[in-house]
Amino acid sequence: NAGVTQTPKFRILKIGQSMTLQCTQDMNHNYMYWYRQDPGMGLKLIYYSVGAGITDKGEVPNGYNVSRSTTEDFPLRLELAAPSQTSVYFCASSYGGGENIQYFGAGTRLSVL
Amino acid sequence: AQKVTQAQTEISVVEKEDVTLDCVYETRDTTYYLFWYKQPPSGELVFLIRRNSFDEQNEISGRYSWNFQKSTSSFNFTITASQVVDSAVYFCALGMNRDDKIIFGKGTRLHILP
Numbered sequence: 001n002a003g004v005t006q007t008p009k010f011r012i013l014k015i016g017q018s019m020t021l022q023c024t025q026d027m028n029h030n031y032m033y034w035y036r037q038d039p040g041m042g043l044k045l046i047y048y049s050v051g052a053g054i055t056d057k058g059e060v061p062n063g064y065n066v067s068r069s070t071t072e073d074f075p076l077r078l079e080l081a082a083p084s085q086t087s088v089y090f091c092a093s094s095y096g097g098g099e100n101i102q103y104f105g106a107g108t109r110l111s112v113l
Numbered sequence: 114a115q116k117v118t119q120a121q122t123e124i125s126v127v128e129k130e131d132v133t134l135d136c137v138y139e140t141r142d143t144t145y146y147l148f149w150y151k152q153p154p155s156g157e158l159v160f161l162i163r164r165n166s167f168d169e170q171n172e173i174s175g176r177y178s179w180n181f182q183k184s185t186s187s188f189n190f191t192i193t194a195s196q197v198v199d200s201a202v203y204f205c206a207l208g209m210n211r212d213d214k215i216i217f218g219k220g221t222r223l224h225i226l227p
Contacts (some may be wrong), residue, residue: 031213033214042217042219043204043217045214048214052222056213058214088156090158092158095213097209097211097214097224098145098208098210098211098212098213098215099165099209101148105157106156108158
């Protein structure tokens with residue numbers, strides 16, 4: 001029962017570097033989400049997708065990009081990393097929209113120095 | 114506008130005490146769904162419960178219970194005889210079936226002191 005898998009678990013980036021956070025789910029869920037959680041804070045939605053080939057912005061999309069070429073994968077790309085992007089990133093998936101349970105990955109802890 | 118308010122930022126109780134976490138929501142939809150998630154110190158968010166707007170029956174699962182009251186737009190979570198393992202951040206969330214997303218509250222950090 002893999003569920004939602006995120007890699008890497010930890011990463012340190014230098015300012016200006018780029019990286020891709022990987023997210024894969026094996027539950028055949030159509031909907032996938034990326035959140036960030038700053039220290040001691042709640043969740044903020046970055047991007048989401050309702051199916052392969054369809055993505056949409058959340059409340060904090062600046063500095064990030066996503067793609068959804070398959071049902072299983074929803075990578076998050078950080079271009080030109082900044083210290084403000086230091087956070088824990090969570091990927092989640094669900095069968096459908098707001099009425100459905102979201103299942104979360106274990107998170108990626110990112111530090112930008 | 115839809116909104117979830119968890120007014121208690123942080124709570125500390127001594128082990129074996131009962132504790133209630135408050136959740137107040139706002140929506141004009143008649144069909145909606147309420148959720149609770151637990152985030153233990155390990156960091157992963159764990160789903161606890163989902164309740165739809167047409168089911169106001171209280172739910173009990175072991176030491177956990179949930180009180181849904183539409184009259185006060187609240188979906189409160191009570192832990193009975195708390196244990197140190199209950200220490201976590203708890204999030205309440207609201208979803209509508211016309212929406213692609215769910216709205217999370219800011220969370221309540223619960224400390225259970227031995």
